[in-house]
Amino acid sequence: MxxxxxxxxxxxxxxxxxxxxxxxxxxxxxxxxxxxxxxxxxxxxxxxxxxxxxxxxxxxxxxxxxxxxxxxxxxxxxxxxxxxxxxxxxxxxxxxxxxxxxxxxxxxxxxxxxxxxxxxxxxxxxxxxxxxxxxxxxxxxxxxxxxxxxxxxxxxxxxxxxxxxxxxxxxxxxxxxxxxxxxxxxxxxxxxxxxxxxxxxxxxxxxxxxxxxxxxxxxxxxxxxxxxxxxxxxxxxxxxxxxxxxxxxxxxxxxxxxxxxxxxxxxxxxxxxxxLVYRKKSHTDQYLNFTSHHPLHQKLGVIRTLLDRKDKIVTEEKDREQEENKIKTALNNCGYPDWTIEKVKDQMEKKPTNKKPTKKHNNTDTPKKRNLAVIPYVQGLSERIQRIYKKYDITTAMKPHTTLRRLLVHPKDKREVVDTANCVYEIPCSGCKSTYIGETGRQFGIRLSEHKKDVDRACSRKYTRSERKVSESERNKSAVADHAARSNHLINWEESRVIDKEAVRIKRWIKESIWIRRRGMSNTMNRDEGTYNLSNLYNPLLQSDSRTGNTRSYSSRASSQL
Structure with missing residues (x-):
C-alpha cells in the first residue's frame, strides 16, 4: 500500500x-x-x-x-x-x-x-x-x-x-x-x-x-x-x-x-x-525444567496436564501404564524428583470425579466477585505475599517476569519508539531537573508533537510587562507549555522517552500515578498526581524504589525520529 x-x-x-x-x-x-x-x-x-x-x-x-x-x-x-x-x-x-x-x-x-x-x-x-x-x-x-x-x-x-x-x-x-x-x-x-x-x-x-x-x-x-x-x-x-x-x-x-x-x-x-497419545517426530520431551524460576504449583501443573491427558485419551490399562512410564522418564530427565509425580498422583486420586452441582443464585442474589491479584514471581517473596492475600480472600496468580521467550524470541518487526502506543512517557527540561510524566493510548510521537506545538505556541507569543503578569496566572493547555513559558526554560525533546507500557487504560493511569509519585511533585512539571488517585500507603515502597534507581525506559532521543 x-x-x-x-x-x-x-x-x-x-x-x-x-x-x-x-x-x-x-x-x-x-x-x-x-x-x-x-x-x-x-x-x-x-x-x-x-x-x-x-x-x-x-x-x-x-x-x-x-x-x-x-x-x-x-x-x-x-x-x-x-x-x-x-x-x-x-x-x-x-x-x-x-x-x-x-x-x-x-x-x-x-x-x-x-x-x-x-x-x-x-x-x-x-x-x-x-x-x-x-x-x-x-x-x-x-x-x-x-x-x-x-x-x-x-x-x-x-x-x-x-x-x-x-x-x-x-x-x-x-x-x-x-x-x-x-x-x-x-x-x-x-x-x-x-x-x-x-x-x-x-x-x-x-x-x-x-x-x-x-x-x-x-x-x-x-x-x-x-x-x-x-x-x-x-x-x-x-x-x-x-x-x-x-x-x-x-x-x-x-x-x-x-x-x-x-x-x-x-x-x-x-x-x-x-x-494412544500421539507425539510428532519433532517432539523432544522437553518440558518446563524443575530448576527453572517458576512457582512450584506451575511445575506440578505440568505433571498434572500430562497425567490427565493419559487418563482421558489412552483407552486401555496396559497402554496407560506404558504412557505413565514415558511421562516419568521424560520428567526425570527435566529434573523432576519422583516425589513431585507421586504428590500429583495422590492429589488427582483424592479429587472427586463428579463435581457437585453449583447452587443457582436467586435473581435477587448478587454473585460474589472474585478478587484476583497478578504478581511477578520472585522465589520466596511471592509465596509469602500469596499467604497474606489468602487471609483476605484474594486469589494470587504468579507470572514469571523474565523468560527465555522474552529474551530470545523476537519475530515481529520492531516498532520505532515514536510509534509506541498505550504507554507512559517522560519529557525532561533542559534548564532544570523537572520532568513531565504523561500517558497516552495513542502513538507516543503524536502526543509528543502535540506537546511541542503547545510549547511553541506559548513561547512564541510576545508580551508587554502587564500582559506577562496576566499570562502567568493563566493556564496553558499543556503543563509542559506552562513550565517552558513561566520558567523561560527549553524543553529537552531529544531525551523524551517511553518509560512504561500498558494497554489497559485504568492500569496505565495507575502506572502514570506511580511514576509521578516516584519522581515527586517538586521534581515534575505535572499539575497533579495523575488521573488515578493513588493511595499514600504506597509511598514507602515507591520512595525505596526511587532511591535504588530501579527504573527502566524503552527509548531515548525520541524526537530525532519525529
Missing part, C-alpha cells in the same frame, strides 16, 4: 460506533471499550512448522493494540455460541476419545484424514458473511447476548474482515482474500464456514465415497470411508466451495494407525478401536 490506512479505517470504525451509541444499541461503557484509541499498525510475523517437510512458515498478524482489536473480540464473543453445534464438531481430544469408544471399522474401510490447505487465508469472506448472517437470523438467543441487530453485527464483521492490513519489513500490505490468523474473530468465521461446507459436502457426496464417520476439529477431518472412495471424496470436497479457494489434502492410515489431534487411533483385529 502507498500509505498507512490506519487513520482512514479509524474514522470509519468511529463512525459506526458513534451511530450505534446514538441509536442506544451500545452504552457509553461499551463505546469507550470499543473506541479505537491506539494507532498501532498490525504486524505480520511467521512461525516455523518444524514438524512438516521443508519447514514452511505460518503467517500470523499481531492485532493486539490495533484499532479493530476490541471490536474483533466483541464479535468473537457474540458469534461463539453459534460454533460447535454440529454432530461432526470435535471440541477436544477428550471428546474424541469418548466418541471413538463405540466405533467399529469394517475390513473394506479405512481411517482417513483430510486437511484444509491454509484455511484462514483461503476462507471466502463474502460467502462466509452471508452464512453467518443466516445463522444469526436463526439464533433465538441473540438478544440475550447483545443489543445489536443482525445488520449491525454484519456491518462490524464486514469492516473487520475486509480491512485486513499489516506491516512487514517496513512496508504496509493489504490482505485481499481470506481472514487473518491473529484476529480474535477469524477462528470463528473459519469454523462457521467449515460447518456450512461439511454439511453440504456430506449431504451431496456420492454413495461410493460417502464417509460413514466424519469428525472435524477446525481444518482437520477424521473419516471412516470405503478404501476405494478416498480419491473420489477428495475431488468432491474440492468442488464444494464456489470460489475454489478451499482445497483438501489427505492422509490414510498406515499399519492400522492414524494420528488425529494429539491422539493416535489404532484399529484392532476385531474392528474395535483403541487410542
Amino acid at each position: 502507498e500509505s498507512d490506512p490506519t487513520p482512514k479505517y479509524k474514522r470509519q470504525l468511529i463512525g459506526i460506533l458513534s451511530r450505534l451509541k446514538k441509536e442506544k444499541k451500545i452504552d457509553d461503557k461499551q463505546y469507550k471499550k470499543l473506541y479505537p484509541t491506539a494507532d498501532n499498525v498490525p504486524r505480520l510475523y511467521c512461525t516455523n512448522k518444524i514438524h512438516k517437510e521443508g519447514n514452511p512458515v505460518r503467517p500470523i498478524v499481531d492485532y493486539t493494540g490495533t484499532i479493530g482489536y476490541e471490536t474483533s473480540r466483541e464479535l468473537a464473543d457474540i458469534l461463539a455460541p453459534l460454533v460447535g453445534n454440529s454432530v461432526h464438531h470435535v471440541k477436544n481430544s477428550k471428546q474424541l476419545a469418548e466418541d471413538m469408544a463405540s466405533v467399529f471399522i469394517e475390513e473394506d474401510e479405512i481411517f482417513n484424514s483430510h486437511d484444509v490447505v491454509s484455511l484462514f487465508t483461503n476462507t471466502p469472506i463474502d460467502q462466509t458473511i452471508g452464512i453467518i448472517e443466516d445463522r444469526l437470523k436463526q439464533d433465538t438467543e441473540l438478544k440475550n447476548r447483545t443489543n445489536l441487530d443482525v445488520t449491525d453485527i454484519v456491518e462490524l464483521l464486514k469492516f473487520i474482515l475486509t480491512t485486513t492490513y499489516f506491516l512487514f519489513r517496513g512496508d504496509v500490505y493489504r490482505q485481499k482474500f481470506g481472514a487473518a490468523m491473529g484476529s480474535p474473530v477469524s477462528p470463528l468465521t473459519a469454523n462457521l464456514f467449515m460447518e456450512w461446507l461439511e454439511e453440504k459436502a456430506i449431504a451431496s457426496a456420492p454413495l461410493t465415497c460417502k464417509p460413514r464417520l466424519w469428525k472435524r476439529y477446525v481444518d482437520d477431518v477424521l473419516e471412516i470411508i470405503n478404501k476405494d472412495g478416498v480419491e473420489d471424496l477428495t475431488n468432491h470436497l474440492n468442488q464444494i466451495d464456489p470460489t475454489k479457494s478451499i482445497k483438501f489434502t489427505y492422509d490414510q492410515e498406515e499399519q492400522g494407525r492414524i494420528p488425529f489431534l494429539d491422539t493416535l487411533i489404532v484399529r484392532k483385529e476385531d474392528g474395535s478401536v483403541k487410542l
Whole structure:
C-alpha cells in the first residue's frame, strides 16, 4: 500500500460506533471499550512448522493494540455460541476419545484424514458473511447476548474482515482474500464456514465415497470411508466451495494407525478401536525444567496436564501404564524428583470425579466477585505475599517476569519508539531537573508533537510587562507549555522517552500515578498526581524504589525520529 490506512479505517470504525451509541444499541461503557484509541499498525510475523517437510512458515498478524482489536473480540464473543453445534464438531481430544469408544471399522474401510490447505487465508469472506448472517437470523438467543441487530453485527464483521492490513519489513500490505490468523474473530468465521461446507459436502457426496464417520476439529477431518472412495471424496470436497479457494489434502492410515489431534487411533483385529497419545517426530520431551524460576504449583501443573491427558485419551490399562512410564522418564530427565509425580498422583486420586452441582443464585442474589491479584514471581517473596492475600480472600496468580521467550524470541518487526502506543512517557527540561510524566493510548510521537506545538505556541507569543503578569496566572493547555513559558526554560525533546507500557487504560493511569509519585511533585512539571488517585500507603515502597534507581525506559532521543 502507498500509505498507512490506519487513520482512514479509524474514522470509519468511529463512525459506526458513534451511530450505534446514538441509536442506544451500545452504552457509553461499551463505546469507550470499543473506541479505537491506539494507532498501532498490525504486524505480520511467521512461525516455523518444524514438524512438516521443508519447514514452511505460518503467517500470523499481531492485532493486539490495533484499532479493530476490541471490536474483533466483541464479535468473537457474540458469534461463539453459534460454533460447535454440529454432530461432526470435535471440541477436544477428550471428546474424541469418548466418541471413538463405540466405533467399529469394517475390513473394506479405512481411517482417513483430510486437511484444509491454509484455511484462514483461503476462507471466502463474502460467502462466509452471508452464512453467518443466516445463522444469526436463526439464533433465538441473540438478544440475550447483545443489543445489536443482525445488520449491525454484519456491518462490524464486514469492516473487520475486509480491512485486513499489516506491516512487514517496513512496508504496509493489504490482505485481499481470506481472514487473518491473529484476529480474535477469524477462528470463528473459519469454523462457521467449515460447518456450512461439511454439511453440504456430506449431504451431496456420492454413495461410493460417502464417509460413514466424519469428525472435524477446525481444518482437520477424521473419516471412516470405503478404501476405494478416498480419491473420489477428495475431488468432491474440492468442488464444494464456489470460489475454489478451499482445497483438501489427505492422509490414510498406515499399519492400522492414524494420528488425529494429539491422539493416535489404532484399529484392532476385531474392528474395535483403541487410542494412544500421539507425539510428532519433532517432539523432544522437553518440558518446563524443575530448576527453572517458576512457582512450584506451575511445575506440578505440568505433571498434572500430562497425567490427565493419559487418563482421558489412552483407552486401555496396559497402554496407560506404558504412557505413565514415558511421562516419568521424560520428567526425570527435566529434573523432576519422583516425589513431585507421586504428590500429583495422590492429589488427582483424592479429587472427586463428579463435581457437585453449583447452587443457582436467586435473581435477587448478587454473585460474589472474585478478587484476583497478578504478581511477578520472585522465589520466596511471592509465596509469602500469596499467604497474606489468602487471609483476605484474594486469589494470587504468579507470572514469571523474565523468560527465555522474552529474551530470545523476537519475530515481529520492531516498532520505532515514536510509534509506541498505550504507554507512559517522560519529557525532561533542559534548564532544570523537572520532568513531565504523561500517558497516552495513542502513538507516543503524536502526543509528543502535540506537546511541542503547545510549547511553541506559548513561547512564541510576545508580551508587554502587564500582559506577562496576566499570562502567568493563566493556564496553558499543556503543563509542559506552562513550565517552558513561566520558567523561560527549553524543553529537552531529544531525551523524551517511553518509560512504561500498558494497554489497559485504568492500569496505565495507575502506572502514570506511580511514576509521578516516584519522581515527586517538586521534581515534575505535572499539575497533579495523575488521573488515578493513588493511595499514600504506597509511598514507602515507591520512595525505596526511587532511591535504588530501579527504573527502566524503552527509548531515548525520541524526537530525532519525529
